[in-house]
Amino acid sequence: MELNGVRVSRETQGRLQHFAELFQKWANTINLVAPSTISDLWQRHIADSAQIFQLHPKPARWVDLGSGGGFPGVITAILLAEQADGHVDLVESNQKKAAFLRVCLRECEARGAVHAIRIEEAPKVIGHCEVISARALAELDVLLDYAAPWAERNENIRLLLHKGRDYEREVQNARGRWEFDLVKHNSVVERDSVILELNHPRRRT
Secondary structure (H helix, E strand, O other): OEEOOEEOOHHHHHHHHHHHHHHHHHHOOOOOOOHHHHHHHHHHHHHHHHHHHHOOOOOOEEEEEOOOOOOOHHHHHHHHOOOOOOEEEEEOOOHHHHHHHHHHHHHOOOOEEEEOOOHHHHHHHOOOOOEEEEEOOOOHHHHHHHHHHHHHHOOOOEEEEEEOOOHHHHHHHHOOOEEEEEEEEEOOOOOOOEEEEEEEEEEOO
């Protein structure tokens, strides 16, 4: 099986397929993603989320903010299962969604843990991370506020953030309060989407 042109093992394929089955089951009772996108689950959500890990395909400590329906956090945790090390801390304050995420991690033998807390509280519980991810969560300026406590502990932290066609406005607004090195990766799944890679984020003084 290939994801975005990258081959994955039979074991990973099985884990992803099981996740898709769990997702379909739970989506019948709780709102995990926009209902109109569920029919295109593999391309619109799973493959799209896999791009995040494929930009940093090595053992690392991840924090996924607002994990919701498991994108990209659960997908990252599943892909990490092939690695010798690495871990994803998924932050999701909604208790029903957090319960879904825990089931997915356990049954898919993914490498991660779920924290059913507000994002603002997460740095008190999760001490260190190397990569922060988020998808369809908040404006870039707000995401940088969320990431700041971890960035202060690790100057080499990397942010990998899904963004839509309006990303240039978000970047311009964020630069009013923040400095960061930016790399734009065009999505291989969604024509109008990008993944923004931010390195060395720091508040302007």
